[in-house]
Amino acid sequence: MADRGEPILQVRNLVKHFPLTQGILFKRQVGAVKAVDDVSFELYQGETLGIVGESGCGKSTVAKLLMRLEQPTAGQILYKGEDIARLSGRALKAVRRNIQMVFQDPYTSLNPRMTVGDIIGEPFDIHPEVAPKGDRRRKVRELLDVVGLNPEYINRYPHQFSGGQRQRIGIARGLALNPEIIVCDEPVSALDVSVQAQVINLMERLQDEFELSYLFIAHDLSIVRHISDRVAVMYLGKLAEVGTDAQIYDHPTHPYTQALLSAVPQPDPAARATRERIILTGDVPSPANPPSGCRFRTRCWKAQDKCAKEVPLLAVPERYRDSDSGARHASACHFAEEKDIVHA
Ligand SMILES: Nc1ncnc2c1ncn2[C@@H]1O[C@H](COP(=O)(O)OP(=O)(O)OP(=O)(O)O)[C@@H](O)[C@H]1O
Ligand SMILES: [Mg+2]
Numbered sequence: 001m002a003d004r005g006e007p008i009l010q011v012r013n014l015v016k017h018f019p020l021t022q023g024i025l026f027k028r029q030v031g032a033v034k035a036v037d038d039v040s041f042e043l044y045q046g047e048t049l050g051i052v053g054e055s056g057c058g059k060s061t062v063a064k065l066l067m068r069l070e071q072p073t074a075g076q077i078l079y080k081g082e083d084i085a086r087l088s089g090r091a092l093k094a095v096r097r098n099i100q101m102v103f104q105d106p107y108t109s110l111n112p113r114m115t116v117g118d119i120i121g122e123p124f125d126i127h128p129e130v131a132p133k134g135d136r137r138r139k140v141r142e143l144l145d146v147v148g149l150n151p152e153y154i155n156r157y158p159h160q161f162s163g164g165q166r167q168r169i170g171i172a173r174g175l176a177l178n179p180e181i182i183v184c185d186e187p188v189s190a191l192d193v194s195v196q197a198q199v200i201n202l203m204e205r206l207q208d209e210f211e212l213s214y215l216f217i218a219h220d221l222s223i224v225r226h227i228s229d230r231v232a233v234m235y236l237g238k239l240a241e242v243g244t245d246a247q248i249y250d251h252p253t254h255p256y257t258q259a260l261l262s263a264v265p266q267p268d269p270a271a272r273a274t275r276e277r278i279i280l281t282g283d284v285p286s287p288a289n290p291p292s293g294c295r296f297r298t299r300c301w302k303a304q305d306k307c308a309k310e311v312p313l314l315a316v317p318e319r320y321r322d323s324d325s326g327a328r329h330a331s332a333c334h335f336a337e338e339k340d341i342v343h344a
Helices: 059-066 089-096 116-121 133-146 151-155 163-175 193-210 221-227 245-250 255-262 269-274 305-309
Strands: 007-022 028-044 048-052 074-079 099-102 181-185 213-217 230-235 238-244
Touching: 007 059, 007 213, 028 048, 028 059, 028 213, 028 238, 048 059, 048 221, 059 181, 059 213, 099 163, 116 133, 116 151, 116 163, 133 151, 133 163, 163 193, 193 221, 213 221, 221 245, 230 245, 230 255, 238 245, 238 255
Parallel strands: 048 213, 048 230, 099 181, 181 213
Antiparallel strands: 007 028, 007 074, 230 238
16 A cells, blocks of 8 residues: 555535526526535555445446546645646646546547547647657557557547446547546446456556555445555545545444445355344435534434534544554544454
């Protein structure tokens, strides 16, 4: 795992509210979808930070905010100390080169009418300084080779490739500008299970080779554990818990994390027998009208009065602060308590 120096990316109190409007001619705002609501985390050089959480909890919105595909409502995104949430024009373009994205669906994210060479080389149109015109084809061939595709495929079209190969093309495009950070939003979710491992292995190899930092978003908990150094658990626009993969998976402190893990299928009968299964009642509330206090309290078996009144801040619980293992294991729960999980 990466040595901890300064974080390469620091997200502070990030907020994204999408206005809810009513009326056709005269739109008026009647509320807001609180998709991301006061989210803070760090990404360190060379590490993989996983983000997990159920559908609609705001994972993709975080990714889009980092890429500035969405404008934050509030908060800071510090890249090497500079707030990219406030940048525009040339300064934004310069930073963007260093933060690239790999999308979920390799079937829709590649333009079907462009050749693979043009798709991978497209970032060079915006940043010609990286590859002068005469050098582009050579660069693209090199990128194809790096992601394990035959450089002779340079003139083919996306439909001539399998799903896994298409995601390799998406990754090659993400690497074209030699970025430092890659934001991966469910990069293998659309692929067959047998292909997922190959793409994950490729991503791990590339991370070492190019010293990349990954923000890796997925809802599959076992894939996230496999690839991540640290994991952030998200619920309804907020982070519930952040820690190393061992802290999150083996000793989670937030009831939501504990419930998520208890729902992972357990192949080993012995582990299954000792595992207490937590069934969450009720649906995820609407992000347009989240519960007061702790957003998870309406589904939480530990909830008390305090949980309706006070928003629990993401912090290392008092009693774990002095322990080596507990330091940096943050939880947004008034009643955070370690629970040991036995895996097969
Ligand atoms: N452009 C938008 N306008 C209004 N609401 C939006 C917009 N984009 C996202 N939302 C809402 O914000 C919330 C978070 O969405 P987001 O796509 O970030 O979730 P997610 O965690 O990526 O979910 P999934 O696992 O399904 O991809 C959802 O309630 C979604 O409906
Ligand atoms: Mg998403």
